[in-house]
Amino acid sequence: MQTVVILSGAGMSAESGIMTFRDMGGLWEQYNIEEVASPIAWERDPQLVLDFYNQRRKQLMEVEPNAGHYALVDLEKVFDVQIITQNVDNLHERAGSSNVLHLHGEMMKVRSIDNDDLIYEMDHWELKLGDKAEDGHQLRPHIVWFGEAVPMIEAAIPIIQQADILIVVGTSMQVYPAAGLISYANTEIPKYYIDPNAGELNYKNLVCLREKAGVGLPKLVTKLML
Numbered sequence: 001m002q003t004v005v006i007l008s009g010a011g012m013s014a015e016s017g018i019m020t021f022r023d024m025g026g027l028w029e030q031y032n033i034e035e036v037a038s039p040i041a042w043e044r045d046p047q048l049v050l051d052f053y054n055q056r057r058k059q060l061m062e063v064e065p066n067a068g069h070y071a072l073v074d075l076e077k078v079f080d081v082q083i084i085t086q087n088v089d090n091l092h093e094r095a096g097s098s099n100v101l102h103l104h105g106e107m108m109k110v111r112s113i114d115n116d117d118l119i120y121e122m123d124h125w126e127l128k129l130g131d132k133a134e135d136g137h138q139l140r141p142h143i144v145w146f147g148e149a150v151p152m153i154e155a156a157i158p159i160i161q162q163a164d165i166l167i168v169v170g171t172s173m174q175v176y177p178a179a180g181l182i183s184y185a186n187t188e189i190p191k192y193y194i195d196p197n198a199g200e201l202n203y204k205n206l207v208c209l210r211e212k213a214g215v216g217l218p219k220l221v222t223k224l225m226l
Helices: 010-015 026-030 041-043 046-060 067-077 092-094 153-163 179-186 213-225
Strands: 003-008 080-085 100-101 105-112 119-121 139-143 166-170 191-194 206-209
Touching: 003 139, 003 179, 041 046, 046 105, 046 139, 067 080, 067 092, 067 213, 080 153, 100 153, 153 179, 166 213, 206 213
Parallel strands: 003 080, 003 166, 080 100, 166 191, 191 206
Antiparallel strands: 105 119, 105 139
16 A cells, blocks of 8 residues: 655645634734743743633634545545644544644643643643643643754654655645655655645655645545545
8 A cells, every 4th residue: 555645734724714823813913923832931921821722722623624634534545644744733633534743733732841741632622820730740732832842853754755645735835844854755756735825846746736725635635546
């Protein structure tokens, strides 16, 4: 069975109604993203950081996967599908995808501020000051903040290297280190880039589809499954 590796980004989730930081408006218009999503922000005002992620978590629980997510589930009928996502939502999993690696953390998980291995799944949207891990320390969002390392990059590289087909969808390919992953793919394999604002990428065997994920992915999946 051939392996298809997906690199998905924010454009994938936007079609489901996941708002970007700037789209959230209201209170957040007065802040830069680094002021609510960094270790310094957490040290300065943990309540503000919790409020930000609580709002995002609540929003996530109100939206649904889109046609692009479900197309990738269909693809599993024929291929070994491995998804590497920059997104912190759980829409790939909720659609039914089996193998999802989150580069930047997961919105519906929290962890101890003292032990990165104490990770918990949330079944509600609100995390409060005073909510603690079993080690007695405060819980924080299980998110890679600005200024923090991206530990899952090391796990993503061998997945890219084993790809027989690579699909990049819903990302500008400008955010590093994630954007550098494509360079680990075999130069000879077919590569597809799906994004309405896709720029020119200088990679061998690359086909660019300037469409939204919810339109371009179902078309491509149908073609690949023939």
